[in-house]
Structures are given as structure tokens and as C-alpha cells.
Amino acid sequence: MEPILELKDVYSSYGSIKALKGISLKVFPGEIVAIIGANGAGKSTTLMATCGIVPIDKGDILYQGKSISGLMAEKLPIMGLCQVPEGRRIFPRLTVHENLELGAFYRKDRAGIEKDMERVYDLFPVLRDRTKQQGGTLSGGEQQMLAIARALMTRPKVLLMDEPSLGLAPLIVQRIFDIIHDVNESEGMTILLVEQNANLALQAAQRGYVLETGTVTMEDDADKLLHNEEIRKAYLGE
Amino acid sequence: MDYFIQQFINGITLGGLYALIALGYTMVYGVIQLINFAHGEFFAAGGYVGVIVLSYLTGLGLLETHPVLCLTASFALTMAYCAFLAVGVEKVAYKPLRKQSRLAALLSALGMSIFLSNGLMLTQGVYDKAYPSELFQGMIQVGGITISYLQIMILCMTGVLLVCLNTLVFKTKIGMAMRATAQDKIMSSLVSISSNRIISLTFAIGAGLAAAAGIMVGLYYGSVRYDMGFLPGIKAFAAAVLGGIGNITGAMLGGLIIGMVEVFGAGYISGEYKDVFAFIILIAVLYFKPTGIMGENIDDTRV
Numbered sequence: 001m002e003p004i005l006e007l008k009d010v011y012s013s014y015g016s017i018k019a020l021k022g023i024s025l026k027v028f029p030g031e032i033v034a035i036i037g038a039n040g041a042g043k044s045t046t047l048m049a050t051c052g053i054v055p056i057d058k059g060d061i062l063y064q065g066k067s068i069s070g071l072m073a074e075k076l077p078i079m080g081l082c083q084v085p086e087g088r089r090i091f092p093r094l095t096v097h098e099n100l101e102l103g104a105f106y107r108k109d110r111a112g113i114e115k116d117m118e119r120v121y122d123l124f125p126v127l128r129d130r131t132k133q134q135g136g137t138l139s140g141g142e143q144q145m146l147a148i149a150r151a152l153m154t155r156p157k158v159l160l161m162d163e164p165s166l167g168l169a170p171l172i173v174q175r176i177f178d179i180i181h182d183v184n185e186s187e188g189m190t191i192l193l194v195e196q197n198a199n200l201a202l203q204a205a206q207r208g209y210v211l212e213t214g215t216v217t218m219e220d221d222a223d224k225l226l227h228n229e230e231i232r233k234a235y236l237g238e
Numbered sequence: 239m240d241y242f243i244q245q246f247i248n249g250i251t252l253g254g255l256y257a258l259i260a261l262g263y264t265m266v267y268g269v270i271q272l273i274n275f276a277h278g279e280f281f282a283a284g285g286y287v288g289v290i291v292l293s294y295l296t297g298l299g300l301l302e303t304h305p306v307l308c309l310t311a312s313f314a315l316t317m318a319y320c321a322f323l324a325v326g327v328e329k330v331a332y333k334p335l336r337k338q339s340r341l342a343a344l345l346s347a348l349g350m351s352i353f354l355s356n357g358l359m360l361t362q363g364v365y366d367k368a369y370p371s372e373l374f375q376g377m378i379q380v381g382g383i384t385i386s387y388l389q390i391m392i393l394c395m396t397g398v399l400l401v402c403l404n405t406l407v408f409k410t411k412i413g414m415a416m417r418a419t420a421q422d423k424i425m426s427s428l429v430s431i432s433s434n435r436i437i438s439l440t441f442a443i444g445a446g447l448a449a450a451a452g453i454m455v456g457l458y459y460g461s462v463r464y465d466m467g468f469l470p471g472i473k474a475f476a477a478a479v480l481g482g483i484g485n486i487t488g489a490m491l492g493g494l495i496i497g498m499v500e501v502f503g504a505g506y507i508s509g510e511y512k513d514v515f516a517f518i519i520l521i522a523v524l525y526f527k528p529t530g531i532m533g534e535n536i537d538d539t540r541v
């Protein structure tokens with residue numbers, strides 16, 4: 001099978017800081033793939049480079065078999081590549097409803113948008129009670145739900161998620177991972193999941209990559225990584 | 239009392255014009271955090287394109303037969319011209335500097351201002367250019383108060399433009415995209431909004447409003463001059479800062495206040511100092527509440 005998303009030896013930098021030093025990874029349609037790694041390993045940069053936000057110095061990024069490196073970032077959501085970024089990045093002075101509408105910014109199918117709107121409100125009922133509330137006034141958990149809901153409004157084929165569990169209560173984390181599992185199962189949405197919480201991520205994923213200082217140091221099936229001695233010591237706190 | 243009401247009406251007229259110009263400063267600042275010092279030049283360019291188009295139509299004899307049509311056409315042409323000019327200025331002078339320090343773009347804006355102002359002088363001459371005077375002659379007199387037809391036209395036009403702008407920014411999808419871009423450019427491109435397009439649109443709208451103000455000022459005072467953008471430009475900037483830079487409602491309010499203060503100051507204190515009041519306000523705001531009236535607390539009308 002062809003990978004739906006592939007990074008080939010990708011290098012990226014911020015000025016003189018080399019953040020990615022030859023990242024290669026593959027994501028196949030319908031998979032959940034986890035990327036784990038310590039702070040500063042380059043996980044977020046990997047996602048931002050994939051989305052065209054951080055330029056790449058070398059290498060190539062293929063989506064559905066075609067190179068997307070060098071495309072304007074705003075073209076990618078239209079092609080079905082979408083991100084829930086680190087820190088959620090809710091538009092703070094737009095209402096919950098407006099945030100969701102922007103997820104569907106490029107779409108013209110009014111009826112489809114309405115339907116999806118209902119669907120995400122069903123997935124996250126707390127948001128329905130807050131449609132007119134400004135995004136910035138939501139709690140952290142609610143913001144994360146809104147960020148995911150907004151991404152779903154884009155109708156992604158591949159969803160990149162950057163630390164969706166960060167700073168959230170266990171119950172909400174559980175809810176969010178249920179939904180990740182759900183959209184993957186029911187719609188075959190492909191998910192590339194970045195997590196500090198390696199345990200959680202590797203349980204949800206089929207395969208995983210370990211990043212260290214801008215390079216991939218390990219890749220394997222998720223349950224193999226989960227039972228790997230080194231990984232357990234380094235990332236699972238044992 | 240009549241005198242007060244008279245001044246009040248004059249104040250709103252002038253304040254509305256400042257508000258139209260101030261919106262360009264505040265919207266551009268909201269979206270790219272740049273004080274566009276060249277903004278006053280779009281106002282001046284508007285004054286000139288307006289007089290050129292209107293004089294041409296007068297020459298054809300159309301102004302007498304179809305005054306409303308002529309006026310609409312000149313507003314449309316002038317606003318469109320200045321919108322394109324501003325989009326071009328942004329592409330040439332600001333866009334290449336977007337990743338550089340803010341100071342670089344600020345200096346580029348100053349340079350652009352000088353360039354445009356001199357361009358106007360070299361192509362149009364240093365002397366005043368008179369507006370056709372046959373438009374809107376006549377006035378209404380109520381007690382001791384006079385309102386000219388011209389003033390009524392200006393008030394109506396300003397009102398319509400302000401309402402349109404508000405609707406665009408707060409009620410339409412593209413306005414929502416504009417506000418989103420002002421709040422988080424990376425996230426807005428992640429939801430497929432093109433910041434380049436939004437930035438161009440912002441410059442176009444701001445310059446279009448300033449251009450409309452340029453025609454109206456030309457009609458109101460009867461003539462235009464190449465350096466006419468300077469003082470109103472700074473006063474409108476003061477208005478934008480007073481309202482809380484980046485805040486659209488604030489810019490409208492700030493414009494009205496500056497206009498009122500100027501007219502009442504000139505009327506009750508001294509006409510000689512009429513240009514000073516805006517600067518006193520600007521300094522006072524920067525000193526006591528740099529975020530302006532609508533800054534910080536009342537956040538929801540920011541772009």
C-alpha cells in the first residue's frame with residue numbers, strides 16, 4: 001500500500017537552530033501513528049513543516065503520492081491535511097460557533113457544513129451550550145475540544161494532532177482519546193499523533209516513531225515500543 | 239445654544255471624516271501590527287482622483303444633468319484607484335519586510351509616505367486644485383443653525399460607509415477571516431485562510447475609506463493640495479490610538495471625539511490652536527492609557 005503521508009529526510013531550522021535533521025516517516029491510510037519524544041525533540045516542528053508553516057531546508061514531503069513541500073500552508077487543509085496544533089490556538093476573540101465556521105472556511109457545501117456542525121456539537125455537547133461564548137473564555141479542556149471540533153469541520157483525510165492531552169484532567173483526556181479512536185474507526189480518518197504522554201499515545205496507535213534532537217531514533221509497532229525496555233525507561237517513567 | 243448645536247453638527251461632520259481615515263490605520267495595525275505612515279497619502283490621492291474625475295465629468299456637462307450618477311461614479315472610481323494603489327504599496331514596500339523587524343517596515347512606510355506625497359506634487363503641481371463648486375449648493379436653515387446640503391451628503395455618505403464596514407467585518411465570512419488573521423496568522427492558514435489575501439483586502443478597504451474621505455474633504459473645503467494628507471493623517475492616527483489601535487469601533491469613536499474636540503476647541507478656545515488639540519489628546523492618551531478607550535477591557539470589537 002502507498003503511504004498517504006511521507007516525510008523523506010526532512011531538514012528544518014529556525015535561524016541557526018537546526019530543529020529537524022533528516023526526519024523520515026510514513027503514515028498509511030487509516031492508521032493512527034504516534035510520535036513520541038522529549039521536550040525540544042522536534043515533534044511540533046515536524047508537524048508544522050508538514051503543514052507548510054515551517055519551511056524545509058532539505059528533503060521532501062509527499063501527500064497522496066505528490067510533493068507538497070513548497071505549497072502555501074493554506075492550500076493543504078483544502079487537500080485534506082489538517083492540524084490541531086500545540087496549545088490549541090483557538091481564535092480567542094471569535095465565538096465558539098465562529099471558530100467552528102472557520103474550520104469549514106474553504107467549503108462551499110452549506111448543507112454539509114450544517115450537518116458537520118451538528119455532528120461536532122453532538123460529539124462535544126459542552127460546545128453547544130457555549131456557541132456564543134468567546135473562544136478565549138473557554139477552559140483548557142473545552143478549548144481542546146473546540147480545536148478538535150474545528151479541525152473536524154475541515155473534513156480532514158489526515159489529521160495531525162499535537163499533544164491533545166497536555167494539561168487536561170484524566171477524564172477529559174479519556175474523552176478526547178475516545179473521539180480520536182472513534183473518527184479513526186468509523187471514518188477511516190488517518191491520524192498522526194504527537195504526545196508527551198507516550199503510554200497513552202502508544203496504546204491508541206498502531207505504530208510509533210521516537211524522536212530525539214531532530215532525528216528518528218526508533219520506529220516500530222506501537223505495542224512493541226510499549227514493551228521496549230529503553231522506551232519504558234526513557235518515556236514511560238519506569 | 240444655537241452656536242453649540244451648530245458646532246456639534248460641524249464636529250460630527252469632521253469627526254466622521256477622521257473616523258474614515260482612522261479605520262485604515264487601525265485595521266492595518268490589527269492585521270500586521272504596522273503603523274502605516276503612508277496611509278494619509280491614500281487620503282490625498284483620493285482627493286486628487288476625485289477632483290480629476292469630477293472636473294472631467296463637469297467638462298462633459300454631465301455633472302449638471304446627472305449629479306448623483308456623477309458623484310457615485312467618482313466615489314467608486316476614486317475608492318477603487320486608491321484600493322489598488324494601497325495593495326501595490328503593500329506588495330512593494332511592506333510584504334518583502336514582513337519577516338524583518340517591525341522598525342524596518344515602519345521606516346519603509348515613512349519612505350513610502352514621502353515618495354507618494356512627492357509623486358503627487360510632481361504630477362499635480364504644488365498649487366491648490368479647486369473642486370467643481372456647483373455641487374450641493376444651498377442649505378437648510380433652522381433657527382440660527384445652518385446645515386449645507388453638502389454637509390448632509392457628507393454625513394450620509396460617512397454613515398453608509400461606516401455601516402458597510404461594520405457589516406463586512408462583523409457579519410460576513412470574509413470579515414470573520416479578517417478577524418481570525420488579526421488574531422493568529424498561523425492558525426488561520428491552518429484553516430485555509432490566505433493571509434496574503436486578507437492583508438491585501440485590509441489595505442484595499444482602509445485606502446478606499448480614506449479615499450472617500452479625501453473626496454469629501456475636497457468638496458467640503460473646495461480644493462485639494464498635494465500635502466493635504468499630512469495633518470488629517472496624523473489626526474486620524476491620533477483618533478485610532480485614542481480608540482485603542484487595532485479596534486474598529488474604537489477608531490470610529492476616536493475619530494468622532496477628535497473631530498468634536500477640534501471644532502469645539504476652535505470655537506470656544508481659539509481657532510489658531512485647532513490643529514493642536516488632536517496632538518494634546520494623542521500625547522495624553524499615550525501617557526495615561528496607551529491602550530486607548532476600547533483597548534484591553536472591551537475586547538470584542540478588535541479585529
Ligand SMILES: Nc1ncnc2c1ncn2[C@@H]1O[C@H](COP(=O)(O)OP(=O)(O)OP(=O)(O)O)[C@@H](O)[C@H]1O
Nearest residue numbers: 014017019037038039040041042043044045046196
Ligand atoms: N519559533 C521557534 N524559534 C526558534 N526555535 C524554535 C522555535 N520553535 C521551536 N524551536 C526550537 O526547535 C527545537 C524543536 O522544537 P519543537 O517545538 O519542535 O519540539 P517539541 O518536540 O515539539 O517539544 P515539546 O515537547 O516541548 O513541545 C527546539 O530546540 C526549540 O527550541
Ligand SMILES: [Mg+2]
Nearest residue numbers: 043044045086
Ligand atoms: Mg511541541
